[in-house]
Amino acid sequence: MKAADERADVLVIGAGASGAAVAWKLAGAGISVVCLEQGDWVDARAYPHWQADWELHRSTDWSPEPNVRRLAQDYPVNDQASVISPLMYNAVGGSTIHWSAHFPRFRPSDFRVRSLDGVADDWPIDYATLEPYFDLNDQMMGVAGITGDPAYPPKSPRQTPPIPLDTLGLTIAGGFDRLGWHWWPSDSAILTRDYDGRRACVNCGPCDLGCPIGAKASTDITYWPKALASGARLVTRARVREITLGPDGLADGVVYYDGEGREHAQKARAVVLAANGIGTPRLLLNSRSTRFPEGLANHSGLVGRNLMFHPYAMARGVFDKPLGGHRGPIGCSIISQEFYETDLSRGFVRGYSFQVARGLSPIASANGGSVGDRVPWGREHRRAYAERFDRTITVAVIGEDLPEPENRVDLDPTLTDSNGIPAPRVSYRLSENSRRMLDHGLARAREVLQAAGAHDVAFNPLLRAGGWHLMGTARMGRDPATSVVDGEGRCHDVPNLYIVDGSVMVTSAGVNPTSTIQAVALHVADGMIRRRR
């Protein structure tokens, strides 16, 4: 085994949304930071947008599912016991490479679920604590939007104006207006004007395949250049096998494999895990020792438990006019939080958001998009395709997923990655509360689509390939018996081991989590800096 030359102040594992933010913040404070990332930099010229067959790549080498993509830097995930497939991307930038950059924040009530609604647990931190980090993160990522949304406390000015709604967005907004429901242009981490050395979006469409011009925020182009300029060191194609402990019981570094399979050791005074809600528990469970026979920092037995996705249900309406849905960022149009807060008369606790995406590209139209009802082949094909292409609006219901210990990540007894490291196994079922929530959302989605003019509405009651958000598997809390990390991201059992990715989230809220994950990461980094002084 090769030992690295220097002991770093802080070793960060994972260069995605949260790892990049932490590395930037710490390096800017003069702390020596080394980050190990199992993927590599994505070359802007490698994105499929430069090829005529770009759409084909969505189901092959640019699939969000690692089990489909199967690139060298990916690890397999056994998801046979899960009704939702986990999605992720392994590269500098992590899953911000292929996210759609929908960028809402959690709301104040999301941090007080136990106090307000008697379910799950309160977070040990609150919205007010995170607010300055939300603002800082918005500046770093660059957010298009407009202030004044009554669904949130007042926010700082957005960095650029909102993404244009175009015909599709205006059509569905009309539906919300007719019903008197809340809607607002999405906060999106996509620039509509040049900002911070980055170009504005040219509305090419498939943000889910990455952004080759840097208009969409991914941390390889936002945080990392600044982190590196501040002295952080980033090692790519470095897959961590385990976190090691010193004789004092503190984390003292990691063992990792380089791209050629050679084993290395990297020592550090503190270790930060930023490997996502599946990769982080996997690594902790793979880091067993006599001191931690059930996995590192797992005296609570909660590492890997309480896995939360956001269950998505999809409703698609067909309209009798072209909607121009191929123009503009695919995932970002408008959001509605009309049914976000708890109203027990609806038959469930907590709530959900509606997200309205753009239209479907040619192949996706043929295959039914996220609703999955493929256009029939044969004599009916031409007519059925013509009825749908560029004439559909899809409304996604994104429900708050409450934590349940049975929903979990553990280690597969036989499956391994290319380095022989045990792979994660995901067990997840949809709760009754979530089912009722999604059913309520689909019924309301039908109403809004019809109010907007849709003449035919179809549903997908649960999107299987919808596990974008990986949360809860090393939850934050004050009590070491019921949580893995404290309110500043420190593991109760190993106080110089920190976790900053979605694993620490106590609850999932009913919105996309990246903005909040990054705000938490910046908050944790600030605590590390403060304690070092």
Added chain:
Amino acid sequence: MTRDLLASVLETLVPPGEGFPESGALALDHVLAMADAPAEAGALLSQALEAIEEAARDGDVSEDLLRRVERSHPEAFDALVRHTYDGFYTHPATITRLGLEPGPVQPRGHRIESAPFPDLGRVAGRGPIFRRA
């Protein structure tokens, strides 16, 4: 399977007409390439083509014949339809007929005509809809 027979299959799946080009010509190369792919999809696709070839010994391909194969080999037939759609709806001739500009989406992107932003006053006028915690 011969190219002619496969072309007949593809044109039965996605019939030409209404100004759309013939799928037999447009999707053929893609489907053949996918049938040769080493992954599971390639094996499934080959299975579908073999089943159709067996069923169409006299050389005639009809919708009824394909529906029988779809019933007897649902997973393999699903792969055939998917790859046919992939090939057909990626081809520049199809893209053009759909009214879109064929080719890469970068660097050209798409132009969105500027339009007045809708009045958000009604929505904002409701006042806060979040719970203070």
